[in-house]
Every structure is written in structure tokens, then in C-alpha cells.
Amino acid sequence: MQSNICVIIPAYNAAATVGQVVRGALKHVSCVLVADDGSVDDTGRIALKAGATVITINKNQGKGHALKQLFHLAIEKGFDAAISLDADGQHDPKAIPLFLNAHQAHPEDLILGSRMMEKNKIPGGRYNSMHIARFFVSLAANQYIEDTQCGYRLYPLGLIKKLTLTAERYTTETEILIKAGDTGTLIRQVPIRAIYENNVSHFRPVIDVDDITAYIISYLWVKWLIEGVCANRPYTYTKGGIRDRIGSHKFINGRFQVFTMMTIFPATVFYFLEYVFLSRWIKNNFASIRNLNCGYFVILRATQMLPILLVVTVAEQVLKRIGLRVQLIKPFINRFYPNLWGGAKA
Numbered sequence: 001m002q003s004n005i006c007v008i009i010p011a012y013n014a015a016a017t018v019g020q021v022v023r024g025a026l027k028h029v030s031c032v033l034v035a036d037d038g039s040v041d042d043t044g045r046i047a048l049k050a051g052a053t054v055i056t057i058n059k060n061q062g063k064g065h066a067l068k069q070l071f072h073l074a075i076e077k078g079f080d081a082a083i084s085l086d087a088d089g090q091h092d093p094k095a096i097p098l099f100l101n102a103h104q105a106h107p108e109d110l111i112l113g114s115r116m117m118e119k120n121k122i123p124g125g126r127y128n129s130m131h132i133a134r135f136f137v138s139l140a141a142n143q144y145i146e147d148t149q150c151g152y153r154l155y156p157l158g159l160i161k162k163l164t165l166t167a168e169r170y171t172t173e174t175e176i177l178i179k180a181g182d183t184g185t186l187i188r189q190v191p192i193r194a195i196y197e198n199n200v201s202h203f204r205p206v207i208d209v210d211d212i213t214a215y216i217i218s219y220l221w222v223k224w225l226i227e228g229v230c231a232n233r234p235y236t237y238t239k240g241g242i243r244d245r246i247g248s249h250k251f252i253n254g255r256f257q258v259f260t261m262m263t264i265f266p267a268t269v270f271y272f273l274e275y276v277f278l279s280r281w282i283k284n285n286f287a288s289i290r291n292l293n294c295g296y297f298v299i300l301r302a303t304q305m306l307p308i309l310l311v312v313t314v315a316e317q318v319l320k321r322i323g324l325r326v327q328l329i330k331p332f333i334n335r336f337y338p339n340l341w342g343g344a345k346a
């Protein structure tokens, strides 16, 4: 039984499952904190009955906000680390010892669950967006991250204190990976099951994917701006730095993200030129990319291919409707969004 590590569960209308998750977690840790995020069902009461400490957020504000409240509480209570679990039963508490063991061996690292051992169980559309996210998030986080969208994680709270979190809803978890990785923190992965039976999701494929994409692009835009003109600077995140300052103003941040989305195509061309020519004077600029030995062109191409990916996705859907089952997206993604990090393959 671990007493210096707690489990945190952001929950929204999860009355049917949260009790079981809390009871399962309490077999491994002595404290489970649940944020009942404006649920209209019995989530809070059931979590409390199952033995959790419950904080109630009156109006639904999303997973990211609930996570931030839970981090705050866990830090206040003096825990060293917190394991986050989904409330809907997609994360089996039986896997908690995997996270605890990994943490014991590597207390400074963020431990992330990966469902890629069972990737055939993940719905096709979801898997494709995970593959694209993996490419760009890994670039931003300076390391290969197989399953960037998995919410089953162990966070050392000392690490959380080093980050300013400004993103919301489902984007917060991506923001944590990027900012942690971009300070030099290692992100270790442990295999977990992919559970998709009876799955009801609050994730909105268009709005939430757009929000995550906009965040990643805006982050890379700034990261490469810095790396392009700095020698030997693979890690660009500093708490309170430029991206945090923009992020902390909701209005400015929204405009900034739109601006970076609209300018990412010319911006990557510009960075490509900087990569090729500026390196004569600025040694080892774009250090994070030079470490990969792939050249900036691969990244330039991956970015420029994004609108074509959209066309390919629509084409595959249209062909499916008229009864033609051709695989266009998969080969496209494998070709243009390769694993540049070697080692682990997914």
C-alpha cells in the first residue's frame, strides 16, 4: 500500500463506473481524490461512498480544469506523485503496480500508459489521429511518445510544480507531455490494455482534435522560433516563458493559436531555410531536430502534407460510402509521419 502516492480521477457523469474504479485503486494506494465536475448524476455521492475524497466543481469545466484542481489538492496534501485514471472504466486499476514500480525505479520521470500493444482494439479513426499526434507531440517533447492521448499516467508532483498549465479540457494532458519533455524530463511508457467496449465518450472529434492540434502547432511554432536562432538549445520550455505568458491570456492565446495555424506553412519553410543556412553562424541550431539525424525537410514535408491528409481522409470516406474499401490513410500516414526516433515501433 502506497501512502506517498495518491490516485486522482477527474469525473463527469460517471456514476455507473466511478465506484468500481475508486475501490480498485484503493487496493494499491491509501488515498483517492475525485473531482466531480458538474455531473448531473450521482458521480460524487458514489465516489464518496466507495472511499474517495471528493471535490465538487459546480459547473462542468472539463477534464483539464479538474486535473489541475486535483494536482493542487494532491500537492497541498503533501503527496510525492499522483496517478491519474479515467472515471469511465477504460483504465483498469489493476495496472497501478506497473506505474508504481516504474516510479520507484525512475522517480523523476513521468510514467505514461500506452495502449499500443493492443492497437488493433482501438477504433481506426482514433488510431489515425493518435499516429499524427504522436509525430508532432514527440517532436515538441524531444522524445518518442507512443500514446500521447492516454490519460493513465503517474505524475511526479515535483514536475507538475515546474510547469505552468494554461490549456483546457483534453488539451491539458498534451500540454503536460510537451512542456515536461521540453524541459528534459523523460517520459517512460508502461503497456496497458486498450478498453473500448461499451465506451461512451465526451471527446468531440472535431472540436477537441482541433484544439489539441492548434495547441501543438502553436507550441512548435514558438519552439522552432527559439531553436532556430539559438546554438545547442534542444529544450526550450521555461516556466513563465513566452508560451506561458501568451497562454495565460485566454483572448490573446486564442488569437495566437489561430495566427500560428494560419502561418505554419510559410513558417516551416522559413525554419527550413534557417536550418540550412543559419547553421553556418549558429552552431547546432534546431538542436532537437539535429539530434534525430533526419534533417528539417522531413518535418517541412510532414507539415505541408497536413491539408493533403485531410483530402485523403475525405476521399477514403467517400469511397467507403460507395462501397469501395481502399486503404489510403494508413499508407499515407506511414509514409509522411514516420517514427524518426527509432527504437520503439508502434
Ligand SMILES: Nc1nc2c(ncn2[C@@H]2O[C@H](COP(=O)(O)OP(=O)(O)O)[C@@H](O)[C@H]2O)c(=O)[nH]1
Residues within 6 Å of the ligand: 009, 010, 011, 012, 014, 035, 036, 037, 060, 061, 062, 063, 066, 067, 085, 086, 087, 088, 089, 090, 151, 200, 201, 202, 203
Ligand atoms: N472532470 C471532468 N472529467 C472529464 C470530462 N470529460 C471527460 N472526463 C474524464 O476524462 C476521461 C476520458 O474522457 P472520455 O470522454 O471517456 O474520453 P475518451 O476516453 O478519450 O473517449 C473520463 O473517463 C473522465 O474521467 C469533464 O468534462 N470533466
Ligand SMILES: [Mg+2]
Residues within 6 Å of the ligand: 086, 088, 090, 199, 200, 201
Ligand atoms: Mg473514455
